Amino acid sequence: MKYGMRERLSGAVILIALAVIFVPMLFDDPAPRDARPEPLLSIDAPIEVERHDVPEPVPPESLSESVPAGDVTEPSSRPSPGDEAGSRVVTALPGAAEGTSEEPAAEPAVDPIAELARAADQRLAESTSASAQAADESVEPAVAEGEWAVQVGSFGEPANVERLLGQLRDEGFSAYSRPRGNDLTTVYVGPFSSSEAGERAVAEVKARVNLQGLLVRVRE
Numbered sequence: 001m002k003y004g005m006r007e008r009l010s011g012a013v014i015l016i017a018l019a020v021i022f023v024p025m026l027f028d029d030p031a032p033r034d035a036r037p038e039p040l041l042s043i044d045a046p047i048e049v050e051r052h053d054v055p056e057p058v059p060p061e062s063l064s065e066s067v068p069a070g071d072v073t074e075p076s077s078r079p080s081p082g083d084e085a086g087s088r089v090v091t092a093l094p095g096a097a098e099g100t101s102e103e104p105a106a107e108p109a110v111d112p113i114a115e116l117a118r119a120a121d122q123r124l125a126e127s128t129s130a131s132a133q134a135a136d137e138s139v140e141p142a143v144a145e146g147e148w149a150v151q152v153g154s155f156g157e158p159a160n161v162e163r164l165l166g167q168l169r170d171e172g173f174s175a176y177s178r179p180r181g182n183d184l185t186t187v188y189v190g191p192f193s194s195s196e197a198g199e200r201a202v203a204e205v206k207a208r209v210n211l212q213g214l215l216v217r218v219r220e
Contacts, residue, residue: 142174146191148198150205150213154186161185171208173201191218 152168152175155161161177164187168175173189180186189205192198198215205213 142190143193146193147217147219148192148195149188149190149216149218150198150201151216152187152189152205152209152211152213154180154184156184158185161187167209168205173205173208188218189213 153164155164165175165177168187168189175187175189177185177187189201190198192201195215202213202215205211
């Protein structure tokens with residue numbers, strides 16, 4: 001036989017133990033809802049606070065002295081038949097003539113936005129004139145017999161040459177052109193008496209026209 005008597009007895013004992021544990025649970029009713037514990041909410045008693053009587057406020061003496069008693073007019077609760085509905089009683093100031101009302105002169109209205117705009121336009125005009133003056137002063141002057149010049153570009157179309165010459169002259173440079181081989185025409189800025197002046201002109205051309213020039217030695 002595959003299983004012996006001992007294994008059979010052990011299995012029977014386990015089955016009986018499981019039946020004893022789970023069978024009563026199948027037939028027992030669940031605990032009623034009323035039997036479950038309810039949450040308890042406790043409220044503490046209010047704390048007793050000692051109260052003190054506060055005296056009524058009294059206006060300072062300086063306030064009562066600054067306003068004379070005769071200058072205050074109590075407004076009437078009921079207007080007289082001759083008064084218009086909603087009219088107010090106006091107290092005459094000391095020293096003012098009876099029957100005359102002095103009103104302060106109306107000041108001219110000032111628009112703050114317009115003032116700011118005018119100030120901004122003035123600052124912009126001043127900065128533009130200052131920058132233009134500084135730009136004119138920073139252009140290197142050309143000389144008649146200089147040996148150095150800034151080569152700006154070479155073109156095959158005459159229209160492009162004239163366009164670049166006009167642009168450079170509008171910026172204050174002394175520009176000229178010379179024909180070269182291969183049907184090209186080269187545009188120069190200068191000439192200058194020294195290479196240092198030519199280097200400064202190269203930087204000015206880059207800053208104003210956004211073109212990278214080349215410093216070359218020119219000969220007549």
